[in-house]
Amino acid sequence: MNITEFLDHLNRGEAVIGGSETHKMMTKLGHEAMRITAELNGSYHEPEEIRSLFSQLIGRPVDESFRMFPPFYTDCGKNITVGKDVFINTGCRFQDQGGIRIGDGVLIGHNVVLATLNHDFAPENRKTMHPAPIVIGKNVWIGANATVVPGVTIGDNAVVAAGAVVTKDVPENTIAGGVPAKVLRSIEK
Numbered sequence: 797m798n799i800t801e802f803l804d805h806l807n808r809g810e811a812v813i814g815g816s817e818t819h820k821m822m823t824k825l826g827h828e829a830m831r832i833t834a835e836l837n838g839s840y841h842e843p844e845e846i847r848s849l850f851s852q853l854i855g856r857p858v859d860e861s862f863r864m865f866p867p868f869y870t871d872c873g874k875n876i877t878v879g880k881d882v883f884i885n886t887g888c889r890f891q892d893q894g895g896i897r898i899g900d901g902v903l904i905g906h907n908v909v910l911a912t913l914n915h916d917f918a919p920e921n922r923k924t925m926h927p928a929p930i931v932i933g934k935n936v937w938i939g940a941n942a943t944v945v946p947g948v949t950i951g952d953n954a955v956v957a958a959g960a961v962v963t964k965d966v967p968e969n970t971i972a973g974g975v976p977a978k979v980l981r982s983i984e985k
Contacts, residue, residue, distance in 0.1 A: 797821045797959070799855070804929045806893050811916075815922030822872065822893060829853060829873040835980060854878075863868035875912075878902075888918055894927030894946055904930055905940035905958065912946045942977075953983060 797805075802821040805812075812818045832856045836849045846864050851857045853873040862878060865886040870876070879900035887907040889895055894912025898904075916924040928947035934939070936950050939958035950956065950966045957973025957980070966972045971982045 799874060807877060807895055807929075809894075809927060812893070812925040812927065814925075825874055826871045831871050831884070832873065833867075833869055833921075837869075845969065858882075861947070885940070893925075895928065895929035897931045899932055899934040899952070901935040903937045905938055905942065908938050909943040911943065914946050932951045955983065 797817045799821070802818060802825070805818050807883045812822060814884055815963050832849060832853045836846065836853070841905045842848065843863065846866065847858055847860065847862055850862065852863060853870065854876045855874045858878055859880040861881040863882070864884040867886060868884065868888055870890045870892055872893045875895045876890060876898070878898045879902065881900055882898055883901045884904045885906045889909045893915055896910050896912060910930050912930055913925045913927055915922050916926065930946065931946050931949040933950055933952035933954065935953045936943070936956070938956045939960070941958055942956045942960045942962065944950070944956070944962040948962050948965055950962070951968030951970070953969045954966045955971040956962055956966060956977065957971065959975070960977040961975045962972065963976040966977070967979065970979045971981050971983060
């Protein structure tokens with residue numbers, strides 16, 4: 797299995813069965829991600845070096861407006877896309893096998909977790925994983941220590957409050973918070 801076949805499998809939402817060829821590719825990419833993130837997180841880097849390492853991690857160039865404060869962690873990297881003028885703060889953890897799409901102008905706070913895989917609920921199939929994408933619209937702000945689970949879309953201009961656990965879509969131009977997160981109010985323009 798090559799990386800294109802791997803990503804196609806995941807982006808179709810097909811299950812990853814423990815020990816399968818897809819699972820073996822997932823493990824291989826995880827080790828590559830560990831190598832790159834160890835370099836990214838291991839010492840100080842100028843902004844251009846951070847962009848270069850992040851581009852290696854995701855397998856495509858990021859815009860020169862991209863900014864990040866490491867450390868940053870992921871167990872794949874190859875299914876992340878980022879728009880222009882994106883900022884990722886320190887300590888974030890992205891589990892991106894199911895796909896993470898980040899729109900232009902997004903701000904991601906300290907220690908945010910974006911998780912795109914669920915394990916099967918049936919105990920006998922617990923090693924089987926089910927991918928689902930996270931889509932983050934334009935000009936979204938995700939506050940510190942928030943967690944976003946598989947299959948969630950956050951609409952343009954939305955704000956996710958610090959510490960929220962986002963289990964359902966967040967409409968555009970709203971503020972969501974709590975555990976589980978719910979819409980708290982609209983954002984006035």
